[in-house]
Amino acid sequence: MQLTLWTYEGPPHVGAMRIATAMQDLHYVLHAPQGDTYADLLFTMIERRQKRPPVTYTTFQARDLGSDTSELFMDAARDAEARFKPSAMIVGASCTGELIQDDPGGLSKTLGLPIPVVPLELPSYSKKENWGAAETFYQLVRTLAPHGPEAEKAADAAPSCNILGPTALGFRHRDDVTEIVGLLEAMGIHVNVVAPLDAEVRDLLALRQADFNVVLYPEIANPAAQWLKRSFRQPFTKTVPIGVNATKDFIREVADLAGLDEDSALALAQSRLPWYSRSIDSTYLTGKRVFLFGDATHVIAMARVAETEMGFKVVGLGTYSREFARDVRDAAKLYDCDALITDDYLEVEAQIQALQPEMVLGTQMERHIAKRLGIPCAVISAPVHVQDYPARYSPVMGFEGANVLFDTLVHPLTMGLEEHLLHMFRDDFEFNDAAGPSHLAHGTVPSPVSEQDNAAPVHDQATAVTPEDQDEIIWLGDAEKELKKIPFFVRGKARRNTEKYAAERGLAEISMETLYEAKSHFSR
Amino acid sequence: MTLLHEKTRRALPLPASSGCVDRPVLKERGQQEVFCGLTGIMWLHRKIQDAFFLIVGSRTCAHLMQSAAGVMIFAEPRFGTAIMEERDLAGLADMNDELDSVVEKLLARRPDIRLLFLVGSCPSEVIKLDLDRAAQRLSQIHSPQVRILNYSGSGIETTFTQGEDACLAALVPLLPPEPDSAPAALMVVGALADVVEDQFGRLFDQLGIGPVRFLPARLADDMPPVGPNTLILLAQPFLTDTVRALEERGATLIQAPYPLGADGTTAWLKAAADAFNVDAETFETVTQAPRKRAERAVGLHRENLQGKRVFFFPDSQLEIPLARFLGNELGMSALEVGTPYLDKRLMAHDIAALPEEVTISEGQHVDKQMDRCRAARPDIAVCGLGLANPLEVEGITTKWSIELVFTPIQGYEQAGDLAELFARPLNRRTRLEV
Ligand code: SF4
Numbered sequence: 001m002q003l004t005l006w007t008y009e010g011p012p013h014v015g016a017m018r019i020a021t022a023m024q025d026l027h028y029v030l031h032a033p034q035g036d037t038y039a040d041l042l043f044t045m046i047e048r049r050q051k052r053p054p055v056t057y058t059t060f061q062a063r064d065l066g067s068d069t070s071e072l073f074m075d076a077a078r079d080a081e082a083r084f085k086p087s088a089m090i091v092g093a094s095c096t097g098e099l100i101q102d103d104p105g106g107l108s109k110t111l112g113l114p115i116p117v118v119p120l121e122l123p124s125y126s127k128k129e130n131w132g133a134a135e136t137f138y139q140l141v142r143t144l145a146p147h148g149p150e151a152e153k154a155a156d157a158a159p160s161c162n163i164l165g166p167t168a169l170g171f172r173h174r175d176d177v178t179e180i181v182g183l184l185e186a187m188g189i190h191v192n193v194v195a196p197l198d199a200e201v202r203d204l205l206a207l208r209q210a211d212f213n214v215v216l217y218p219e220i221a222n223p224a225a226q227w228l229k230r231s232f233r234q235p236f237t238k239t240v241p242i243g244v245n246a247t248k249d250f251i252r253e254v255a256d257l258a259g260l261d262e263d264s265a266l267a268l269a270q271s272r273l274p275w276y277s278r279s280i281d282s283t284y285l286t287g288k289r290v291f292l293f294g295d296a297t298h299v300i301a302m303a304r305v306a307e308t309e310m311g312f313k314v315v316g317l318g319t320y321s322r323e324f325a326r327d328v329r330d331a332a333k334l335y336d337c338d339a340l341i342t343d344d345y346l347e348v349e350a351q352i353q354a355l356q357p358e359m360v361l362g363t364q365m366e367r368h369i370a371k372r373l374g375i376p377c378a379v380i381s382a383p384v385h386v387q388d389y390p391a392r393y394s395p396v397m398g399f400e401g402a403n404v405l406f407d408t409l410v411h412p413l414t415m416g417l418e419e420h421l422l423h424m425f426r427d428d429f430e431f432n433d434a435a436g437p438s439h440l441a442h443g444t445v446p447s448p449v450s451e452q453d454n455a456a457p458v459h460d461q462a463t464a465v466t467p468e469d470q471d472e473i474i475w476l477g478d479a480e481k482e483l484k485k486i487p488f489f490v491r492g493k494a495r496r497n498t499e500k501y502a503a504e505r506g507l508a509e510i511s512m513e514t515l516y517e518a519k520s521h522f523s524r
Numbered sequence: 525m526t527l528l529h530e531k532t533r534r535a536l537p538l539p540a541s542s543g544c545v546d547r548p549v550l551k552e553r554g555q556q557e558v559f560c561g562l563t564g565i566m567w568l569h570r571k572i573q574d575a576f577f578l579i580v581g582s583r584t585c586a587h588l589m590q591s592a593a594g595v596m597i598f599a600e601p602r603f604g605t606a607i608m609e610e611r612d613l614a615g616l617a618d619m620n621d622e623l624d625s626v627v628e629k630l631l632a633r634r635p636d637i638r639l640l641f642l643v644g645s646c647p648s649e650v651i652k653l654d655l656d657r658a659a660q661r662l663s664q665i666h667s668p669q670v671r672i673l674n675y676s677g678s679g680i681e682t683t684f685t686q687g688e689d690a691c692l693a694a695l696v697p698l699l700p701p702e703p704d705s706a707p708a709a710l711m712v713v714g715a716l717a718d719v720v721e722d723q724f725g726r727l728f729d730q731l732g733i734g735p736v737r738f739l740p741a742r743l744a745d746d747m748p749p750v751g752p753n754t755l756i757l758l759a760q761p762f763l764t765d766t767v768r769a770l771e772e773r774g775a776t777l778i779q780a781p782y783p784l785g786a787d788g789t790t791a792w793l794k795a796a797a798d799a800f801n802v803d804a805e806t807f808e809t810v811t812q813a814p815r816k817r818a819e820r821a822v823g824l825h826r827e828n829l830q831g832k833r834v835f836f837f838p839d840s841q842l843e844i845p846l847a848r849f850l851g852n853e854l855g856m857s858a859l860e861v862g863t864p865y866l867d868k869r870l871m872a873h874d875i876a877a878l879p880e881e882v883t884i885s886e887g888q889h890v891d892k893q894m895d896r897c898r899a900a901r902p903d904i905a906v907c908g909l910g911l912a913n914p915l916e917v918e919g920i921t922t923k924w925s926i927e928l929v930f931t932p933i934q935g936y937e938q939a940g941d942l943a944e945l946f947a948r949p950l951n952r953r954t955r956l957e958v
Binding site: 002003004005006007009010011013014032034035036037038039040041042044045048050051052056057058059060061062065076079083094095096099100123124125126128209244482486507513516517519520523 | 531533554555556557558559561562563582583584585586587588590591592603604605606607608609610612613619622623626629630645646649650651678679680681683718719724785813817818820821824891908909911912913914917936940941943944
């Protein structure tokens, strides 16, 4: 039993959902209770997808247990096929479904559905989201790919590859794919299939037509790529093209696999990062101490960018991807630091506190930690939040990705610089919040409201900043206390409106009644 | 316009002893797209300031909590999940030891915690982990410093707001007994935002009703006493088990609609005033000014909302009282009002205020309901987060029901805010030219 406050990864069936949602005509029937339907919002709210994930939940209840939960599953699978007409189906159980042991795979076989049905065994009590995504993709490839026609190729045809690994709810997967497809096509390579993102089931049957595979996200695509190598002798790439140098390495690796000339391929290299990093404005980036945490792929790649392309100093790194612990430890050795392998965010926080970096590159979790500690931070890996799906084109892979990374890594530091300036001038009377607003006489720091002191007039020094005409208006104690109960993010507006309302009516004091009169006045 | 409104307004049935209101209900069975009761922890842990909620569950439960929380703004939230792992499932004895040590670690870390809830989940229910016994055992170890209670927020037994019902029902045995000789006291039951609670406290005070207590209290040691002279007034409509537990301890339920909108709040206060024999004149004097304010604030939105058609997907159990408010006070018409389950006794007044032609549906078959919603083309659909964007894409304006749970909407001073929550999405539609 593990005490968890926040988690980096969801359960493995959420990984399976990422595959199903990425594809166009695959449906997932999940034996799960109603509460598990929360996972839909990850895709519709966070990623802003326009369609509900193609997932049918059986939503069994306590009263169904022991009687007809398997019946429920079969009905759900039959109905889902009839309603959604998918080209293939995956079936499985969430953590609770696993415990009631209904065997969705076996049950669905008895239904005789007219489409391929791939059963998933995702152990919820030992595995996690990325593993679940990798296993699901592997099972789909393994089941479907052998049914495709054997590779046949004209002697003069261009070399071809598949791109494996991008999913729904991935960190910048959508734009990475665009970037890398463009790069490969510019090299003269035909992209046969991209999967699972936007793929159709029949695309999986065509996988074996390609000469080799490009693995963009090893956490998700490695098992499938290894199987394709064993089964169809398709080699696959090991370099993840994040950063200028890694992208160049990637080009070399791909040129080699495709039998192309390396040098003419490298001539494609075009990024602003090298010059931006050399321009003198970037001098202040030198030796900035950074800490990285995230999935293994992004942490390893970003550490290289930070150290060798931005001129930072990597002082620590780590991952929650235990499956890749060895790779991350090897990477840490390059920068003379230790790797933190954990999925406990409290340990990550403790590490950040101990190392006192000047910048954190992490996930949404580290963003919150860094915010609390006052350290600049950029998000470089899942778990993601809605702001990690920007409207603009912003890959992190390839040469445009390197440009994006330069901006991403510099941006919080400029913010950091501003904060630094604010700190420097903290004691200046105009910045010093303890001195109170400048329209109040110096030295008369108003006392905060005390329980006994209900009716005493008080100024709230933090928010009462508009002087002159409002100088005269006094907040009575209980109105002031009431104001404090209003959520902080609207409190300032409530205060301003109430003061405006009182001023317009020539009131000298604001009572609780005034507060609510004003509220109703402005309510619209 | 005001005149028109007066005409369309239906009289809100004031406290009467009429039991349930019989009308056909569309009962559905299928995929139910509603959160489980664990989600109640999201507001309960903010409300009870020295309580910690420890879910005994799976990675799914932990993931639900952080996904529903949306942003992770709390340094260390007062909730967490003891995630069961493969080796825990191997043998039960082992699991109890594991739980004990998790609790020990947790309490050592958080000495400020006075009340610990062990919250059951689907996995803990299915393997029949006895959290009742665990809570007793742990109480013996950690009392009097920490009291340990348990309830189930599992998705196989509870939907969304039912988690609060289960939590409050678990608190009832802990409430100090009030002697038979004690004077009548009012207990307002159901978590409210502090600011709303204080508004109601002042109104009851002005009405001369007292003592007034709130369940849950803000601190573990301040939980209200209960006895045969306790009168219960529900601030939330989803408290079936809590009411039953309080009634078993002698308390009496005051039948009332829920305090949403100007009329709803007036009727709710009136029910309490009548139970405490407050004379009509006092009632009028005390409620007149805030009621007028509320009516004015609601009225500002009537022009935009009047005649608009609304479709409720089942989610928070607030659907029926909300439909009543939107119909009576804003002149909107409800097409379908979905509710995860229907407690006709606790909903009696609000159901009676809904026009006959409104379909009430209980339970859910989400695909069929989406079809009905598409066919009905409402002006606004109230639904959960998973459905909102897909409906918007199809051109149907939505209001996320979860916002109605997290935002203070009860009482006079919030009536305008409540109307605004429905007006804003429609307003936004008219602004956008892209
Ligand atoms: S439905 Fe059950 S398993 Fe799912 S999150 Fe809720 S309690 Fe946990």
